[in-house]
Amino acid sequence: MTNPEFAALVRTIEPLRACFIIEASSGALHREFRRGALTVEPDVVARAVAGLARAQTDIVGSSEPATLTTLEWPGVTVIVRSVSASALVVFFFDAEMSLGLARMHITNVVDQLDAQLPVAHAPTVRAIPAVSPRRDPVAKVDAPEPEPAPAAKSTRATAELPVVGGSRAGKLLEYLDGNAPDTHAALLRVSLQTGLPLSLLKTPERLSGEEFDQVTASVRRILGVEQLPL
Amino acid sequence: MANTIDSARLHLSEHQFDFLAGSPVVVHCHHFNLFWDQTMDDALGEEVGRRIRTHASHKASYKFLRGLVDEVGATSPVERLRLAATVFSAMGHGKLHLAVGRSGGLVRGEQLHYGFGWSEKYGGRLSRSEPADAFATGFSAAATEVAYNLDPGSRRATEERCIVDGSAGCSIRVSGTDAEPILPLGVDPQSAKEVLPPPFDGLHEDQIAPIVSGLREFLSGVAGDDRGVIEAFGVLVTAHLADYYNHSANDVLDIIAKDKPAGVQAFRALLLEAGTACAFHTFGGVLASPEWEGLVGPPTGDPLEVVIGCVALARALGFGRWAIEEFAPDERLVMTSPGTYESVFSRLISANAAEGPGGIFVGAGIGIMQLAHGVGWKPRANIDSELYLNLARNNPWTVTQESSFAAGDVLDRIVVTRR
Amino acid sequence: MKLAEGFARDVGCRADLLWRCDLVDGAQTPAWVEFVATAGFSSVPGSSRLGVAVLEDPSSGHRIVAVLRTGRLQIRLDAMTPKPARVQQARELFDRLRALGSQSERSPAEAR
Known part of the structure; x- marks a missing residue:
């Protein structure tokens, strides 16, 4: 598929400001789509996220397809999605876009990308110039907020939990909020499944251990995953 | 056949x-x-x-x-x-x-x-x-x-x-099976006629009636294709037995009211959400469809026009004779109906009619106000899940059911206002 | 009877099944429908009650809904079209319709 066809595929996602397919090992830009001006050059982004992906591989071992990394920059949320051993897709969403919706769009796009993914050393749109990443805002790539977004498609056997602040239950419900289908109704579904009042679920720090277990089981059920490693 | x-x-x-x-x-x-x-x-x-x-x-x-x-x-x-x-x-x-x-x-x-x-x-x-x-x-x-x-x-x-x-x-x-026999109860035309109050007109009936007539004429010719699939207005739909929805919700409510009373509030809220989503996606999808454009014209974005269209659709889809009692754009919608397909069932069949699950009429009130005020209809509407979720998360509307036919009142009446 | 350049997903409750395009001159819609019906598409009866014409590509089952008074066209892919094939099939049908639109601009002799 050509670059215009790739652009046509992602253009319909209105809150999407830019989207790039990057060859993971080299950082070469494979496909690109931009809606209006960006504050950073695509080439710089490509190089930086490829570095980030390599760092992640170094830290946690081989990068699984479907891994997500979320970066929150002023006015924009950047989500990096590993879609194969050799390809990354970088999505730039308006900051107002909820993470749950963004992930839904990502899933839809990635489902249609197979034929377009680069193999190692595939022809690229253009070569990556040897420039250093700008300090701002790309500098945040070097020291991202420790909020790796949960990654897996719900069809996977396990899902990853966020690791930033708040109670475990709070994080669990945040995760649900970001990943459930019909996300605005997800807490009501937990309430109905568990029989716990909505008011209690809205103050998750008040959950007892037993109630937390109930909520965990409910989240698993809604997301269709077998376990949530805590 | x-x-x-x-x-x-x-x-x-x-x-x-x-x-x-x-x-x-x-x-x-x-x-x-x-x-x-x-x-x-x-x-x-x-x-x-x-x-x-x-x-x-x-x-x-x-x-x-x-x-x-x-x-x-x-x-x-x-x-x-x-x-x-x-x-x-x-x-x-x-x-x-x-x-x-x-x-x-x-x-x-x-x-x-x-x-x-x-x-x-x-x-x-x-x-x-x-x-x-x-x-x-x-x-x-x-x-x-x-x-x-x-x-x-x-x-x-x-x-x-x-x-x-x-x-x-x-x-x-x-x-x-040797299981207990079932009681195949359900609403029938005669008992519906007997229990329902006389119909009454709301506002803008002169605009609603011809749309209902056109929609009904179209829908009368709609049936599943040789695969058993109906796609009317570009929406995947079923003509469904209302008794199925009503039996399932009533039976579930009976059980959780005894076994899991804390879940009743969430159950009702989710049925209401089903009504809101139905109005938004189905009514909205039809309003944005070419068939609607051919029958009525492209939506202009006038909130009253949207409300009229939705009420006409509810009637054409068999939900009941919904009517507009009052509408103040951006402020308030009052809808009435001499019963809906849910409240008639509750009144005739349910053991606990006053506590009937309901949902479609009440929830649709929110969905209609979202369609009327939260959607940019020009140059073309974008009725999709993303917009729906955004509107649901920042929903400025609240709805109250002021009369319930199921509970013994003479009609169903809801009032939608800003929070 | 040309089609405008714009081609985009239309409002729909299933992914990528409905696509929107428009005739440049909406007043020509009835003539366009007639022309397309002679070019391998069959006319689905009964739809004009709603002020639309529906044409079907017999080989694929895909349909085109044309609003007679505005020139809006909707490509409605067959309900069973596999998800991965939808975008491409819609695009191909759009290209085919565009070509037909251009062909209709030519004189009958040229078109032959």
């Missing part, structure tokens, strides 16, 4: 209810249907939820099919089974191959609405091992009983394979 089925239609024009072989029929899309079933399962767990839904279908389908074979004069088992499969497809539920004898047998399903709709909507994103086609399952048991003149409840059915778990097709096993 299709003409035969057509002869069993009855339109209660004064109250905008549609009956087929004496059972009320409403049009709903796959989003609503899936959400509805999911809510039943959320309340009781997948296994019990599926059992209750199958049971609800069994009751509703038995009453319906019994009425149908009597009305068209189908006497032999072969004729009756053929009629059941034909009407199932015509209503957009997919295809059933009913290879059943008196003692039971195997039913093969193709494009069954729930399994197909679930795979279309969630396949690849979620995994599911529980079969999805409780309606087809209960229908198969009822079709067997009606075909062989057996007592209702003397056959049971279980979906053994369903495409939601990756199976190539769906299959349902029908067999004998």
Whole structure:
């Protein structure tokens, strides 16, 4: 598929400001789509996220397809999605876009990308110039907020939990909020499944251990995953 | 055969209810249907939820099919089974191959609405091992009983394979059972007429009536294609037995009111959410469709025009004679109806009518106000899940049901205002 | 009877099944429908009650809904079209319709 066809595929996602397919090992830009001006050059982004992906591989071992990394920059949320051993897709969403919706769009796009993914050393749109990443805002790539977004498609056997602040239950419900289908109704579904009042679920720090277990089981059920490693 | 089925239609024009072989029929899309079933399962767990839904279908389908074979004069088992499969497809539920004898047998399903709709909507994103086609399952048991003149409840059915778990097709096993007989109760035209108050006009009837007429004329020609699929206005829809929705919600409510009372509030809220989503997606989808543009013209974005269109749609889809009592753009909507397909059931069939689950009329009030004020209709509307979620998260509207026909009031009346 | 350049997903409750395009001159819609019906598409009866014409490509089952008074066209892919194939099939049908639109601009002799 050509670059215009790739652009046509992602253009319909209105809150999407830019989207790039990057060859993971080299950082070469494979496909690109931009809606209006960006504050950073695509080439710089490509190089930086490829570095980030390599760092992640170094830290946690081989990068699984479907891994997500979320970066929150002023006015924009950047989500990096590993879609194969050799390809990354970088999505730039308006900051107002909820993470749950963004992930839904990502899933839809990635489902249609197979034929377009680069193999190692595939022809690229253009070569990556040897420039250093700008300090701002790309500098945040070097020291991202420790909020790796949960990654897996719900069809996977396990899902990853966020690791930033708040109670475990709070994080669990945040995760649900970001990943459930019909996300605005997800807490009501937990309430109905568990029989716990909505008011209690809205103050998750008040959950007892037993109630937390109930909520965990409910989240698993809604997301269709077998376990949530805590 | 299709003409035969057509002869069993009855339109209660004064109250905008549609009956087929004496059972009320409403049009709903796959989003609503899936959400509805999911809510039943959320309340009781997948296994019990599926059992209750199958049971609800069994009751509703038995009453319906019994009425149908009597009305068209189908006497032999072969004729009756053929009629059941034909009407199932015509209503957009997919295809059933009913290879059943008196003692039971195997039913093969193709494009069954729930399994197909679930795979279309969630396949690849979620995994599911529980079969999805409780309606087809209960229908198969009822079709067997009606075909062989057996007592209702003397056959049971279980979906053994369903495409939601990756199976190539769906299959349902029908067999004998010693379980308690079922009571195939449901709303019928005569008792609906007797219990409903006289209809009354609301505002803008002169604009609503011709739209309803045009929509009804169009919908009268809509039926499932040779695969049992209906796509009207570009929306995947079913003509569904209203008794199925009502039996399932009432039965679930009865159980959780005893066993899980803290979940009742969430259950009601989710049914209301189903109504909101139905109004937004189905009404909104139709308003944005080429068919609507041809019949009424492209939506201008005038909130009153949207409200009028939605009320006309509710009537044409068999929800009841919804009417506009008051509308102040950006402020307030008051809708009334001399009963809806839910409240009539509660009034006639439910043991605890005052506590009936309800939802469609009340929830739709929110959805209609979102369509009227939260959607940019020009140059073209973008009625999609993303917009819906955004509007739901920042919903400025609240709704109160001020009169409930189910609870004994003379009508249903809701008031939607800003929070 | 040309089609405008714009081609985008239309409002729909299922992914990528409905696509929107428009005739440049909406007043020509009835003539366009007539022309397309002679070019391998069959006319679906009964739809004009709603002020639309519906044409079907017999080989694929895909349909085109044309609003007679505005020139809005909707490509409605067959309900069973596999998800991965939808975008491409819609695009191909759009290209085919565009070509037909251009062909209709030429004189009958040229078109032959």
